[in-house]
Amino acid sequence: MTNAAPALRLPRAFWTYWAGVTLTALGDAAVYVALPFLALATHPAEGAGAVGGVVLAGSLPRFLAPLLGGLADRLAPRGLLAFSAGLRALAVAAAGLLATSGTLPLAALLALAFLNGLLSTLAYATGSALVPRLxxxxxxxxxxxLNSGALMGAPLLGYGLGGLLIHLLGAGGTLLVSAPLILGLALATLALPALAGAGAGERVQPLADLLEGLCVIRRSPLLLALLGMSFALNAAMNVMNVRAPLHMTALGRGAPDYAAFEMLISGGVLAGIALVTPLAARWSLDALIGGGRWVLVASALGFVLTPVPVWWGAAVVFGLGLGLLEVAATTRSQQIVPDGLRGRVIGALMGVNALGLTLGAALAARPLGTPPLMLGLSGALALLALTWPLALRANRRTAPPVGHVRPAE
Structure with missing residues (x-):
């Protein structure tokens, strides 16, 4: 009886990691808000081109996720987390100092965006492989x-903090204030257990790691189904990222309506995340994943209609399904993939998702009306939702399942 209560509590090491992630996510959000304004303030002649370059530079590191996932498998997590957060904080502080002195060239800003995206991807892959070990x-x-709540909830405060700091201190001053927050994860690692890399001793081989991660996914019907839905969701989200501001400008009040749209999505995500634990007590993760897919289909159909209030309602439902699916799918994939391969599989997933983001941006740039475009995406999501029961049946026929772990002796 004495061991039952502690078994129900999350260990101190997890809470330490969670606190560091929360602080760093808060600082990251402020940096995310500051970078476009910094590009406009320091390089007004380039205008939208400078902002687009910063966004592109921050997105490119996703294609390097397979390499970073291999590092997350092989190297000690404490060192990787401390390195990623510490170097990011140093780079952000240096850029803030250059910006406040008026000597920040565009090339340095692009380098900061790329480095920030690269180290953020490394920290995410490392944390995803670490949490199941804690x-x-x-x-x-x-x-x-809790982890997803920190990664998606803290930015709600961080965006507001970033806007306030830009108003009071300028974009350069905002970077200087954000740097100590980003350092939070590096400080938290000091209290984490000194775990070796799960795949310590193996040589990092980027192409082989990508192929190995994809091979693990290919052997698992569930991982294949999760990959397909994740790819489609990333494409849909980038379509919405491009079309929503245009839609709100054409049919609503522009920026205020778009800000409300983003806040409603974020609120729905947090609600979906909060629902996972109570729902998982009654239904399996597989059932939650199946239900979350249909919630996303219903929300995508809402974007086929044009009134702004309908888009707001669809945004809440979309966020709800996204938060539910994010936690349930992450947990299920961690259960399927064995320790020592999680980083590579996560890296392969993120690399494929980067292709989804690219496809979404290309679709949104096409001269196609938003209603037919969203109707087509709704149909694609519905087809993928129908594949989940098939994947479950195929998985039951797999013996042994990928990543099967024998009970502890």
Missing amino acids: VAPSLLARANS
Whole structure:
């Protein structure tokens, strides 16, 4: 009886990691807001081209996720997390100093955006492989809910903080204030257990790591189904990122309506994340994943209609399905993939998702009306939702399942 209560509590090491992630996510959000304004303020002649370059530079590192996932498998997580957060904080502080002195060239700003995206991707892959090693399997869904809540909830405050700081201190001053927050994860690693890399001793081979990650995914019907839905979701989200501001400008009040749209999506995401733990007590993660897919289909159909209030309602539903699916799918994939391969599989997933983001941007740039475009995406999401029961049946026929772990002796 004495061991039952502690088994229900998340360990101190997880809470330490969670606190560091929360602080760093807060600083990251302020930096995210500051970089476009910094590009406009320091290089007004380039205008939208400078902002677009910064966004592109920050997105490109996703294609390097397979390499970073291999590092996350092989190297000690404490060192990787401390390195990624520490170097990011140093780079952000240096850029802030240059910006406040008026000597920040565009090339340095692009380098900062790329480095920030690269190290953020490394930290995400490392944390995704680390969390299952910090908590008991029965607490994994709860830990992932809290972790996703920090990664998606802290930015809500961070965006507001960034806007306030830009108003008071300028974009350069905002970077200087954000740097100590980003350092939070590096400081938190000092209290983490000194774990070796799960795949320590193996040589990093980027192409082989990508192929190995894809091979693990290919052997698992569930991972294949999760990959397909994740790819389509990233494409849909980039379509919305491009079309929503245009839609709100054409049919609404522009920026205020778009800000409300983004806040409603974020609120829905947090609600979906919060629902995972109570729902997982009654239904399996597989059932939650199946239900979350249909929630996303319903929300995508809402974007086929044109009134702005309908888009707001669809944004809440979309966020709800996204938050639910994010935690449930992350937890399920961590259960499927064995320790020592999680980083490579996560890296392969992120690399494929980068292709989805690219496809979404290309689709949104086409001269196609938003209603037919969203109707086509809704149909694609519905077809992918129908594949989940098929994947479950195929997985039951797989023996042994990918990543099967024998009970502890």
